[in-house]
Amino acid sequence: MPEPRYDVIAIGNAIVDVMAHCTDELIDELGLTRGGMMLVDEEQANQLYEAMGPAREISGGSAANTLAGLSAMGAQCAFIGQVADDQLGAVFAHDIHAVGIDFDTPKRAGEPATARCLIFVTPDGQRTMNTFLGASQFLPATALNEEAIGGARILYLEGYLWDPEEPRAAMRRAIETARAAGRKVAFTLSDTFVIARHGEDFRQLMAEGLIDILFANKAELAAITGKEDFEEGLAEIAPLVPVLVVTRSEEGAVAIAHGERAEAAAEPIAKVVDTTGAGDLFAAGFLFGHVRGRDLATCLRMGAIAAAEIISHIGARSEVDLAALIESKLG
Structure with a gap:
């Protein structure tokens, strides 16, 4: 097998956070629900954008985060996601390239516009989010860079994007491509509402041996198994995937790989400022340890350190040298 070009290639929603x-x-x-998140249509998104003051625009979405x-830790990464041929599409592409991630998915002509999440931050740090999913929901299988997928150690899939039909078909094709190349597939369940709609699909993927690394939080584990007891949920899913990783917020995280179990406590921080992106950065830390051959307990600790850094400030981008922080914490 040729040496991989990428450590991780991901498929997810291409969203610009404003x-x-x-x-x-x-x-x-x-008329917004303070601290909440709601989906909006394009007209609402435009109205909210006009009401905003000076804004910061960065590439967002779970997998992109x-x-x-x-990338901040030093991994070689690529992203596949759909933007429109418009101003925010150009913003997304510029920003994701600027953090060292390859992105060459062709822009989509016409409507709808590039997805955006309009985030209003009040003086106490509370975030009120309004998301227009736009073009991100129309990723076709023809837009996949199959050579890049076959040249990555891990294909990472965002569960949120399983909901719309077109990108779901694209992700199925991507799994086939990664498998044919002998690569690993990682999957994050993303949210309980996704499981409510597509849990049977996810269970089938596991039964067919198509998921190598599964990420879930405690609520998602209960949703996918139907078991409220945490240990019972672990016992049901662990035999179905080579690596299972489950986060439990302040209770830390558990991983089971090939029968080996490891746990990590949540990393202590002075103050939780914003939990947005915590799970995304936990996955980043764990995956970085995994592709670098670290043991299971260390991978969990790396995830916990990355998650703690991201919740200590507003925004889903690290504000310190993440690689240096992790190594200093690991000792």
Whole structure:
């Protein structure tokens, strides 16, 4: 097998995060649910954008956040996701390239526009998010760079993107491509609502041996198994995947790989500022350890350190040298 070009290639929603500070009064004026997240249509997105003050625009989306963390640690990464041929599509491409991630998915002509998450940050640090999924939901299998997929150690798939039909077909094709090349497939369940809609698909993928690394949080584990007891849920899923990783917020995380079990405590921090991206960066830390051949317990610790850094400030991009931070914490 040829030496991989990439450590991780990911497929996910290509979303531009548009973040601006605002007053509590503006949240009320716009009729938003303070601290909540809701899906909006393009007209609503445009109206909210016009109401925003000076904003910061960065590439976002769950899988893209994970890759940004991996790249910051020194991994070679590539992203596959759909943007439109518009201004925010150019912003997404520029920003993801700027953090060292290869991205060559052809832009989509016409409507809808590039996906965006409009984030209003009030003085107390609370984030009110409004997401327009736009073009990200229309990734066709023909847009896949199959050579790049076959040249990556791990194909990482974002569960959120399993919901729309077109990218779901693309991800199935990507799994076939990775498998044919002898590569590993990692999958994150993303959210309980995705499991409610597609849990049977995910269980079938596991039964067919098509998932090598499965990421879930405690609630998602309960949703995929139907078991509220955490240990019972682990016992049901662990035999179906070579590596199972389950996070439990402040209770830390558990991983089971080929019968070996490891646990890691949550990394202590002075103050939790913003939990957005915590799971994404945990996955980044774990995957970086995995592709570098670290033992299971160390992989979990690396994930916990990366997650702790990201929740200590606003935004899903690290504000320190993540690689140096992890190595210093590991000793």
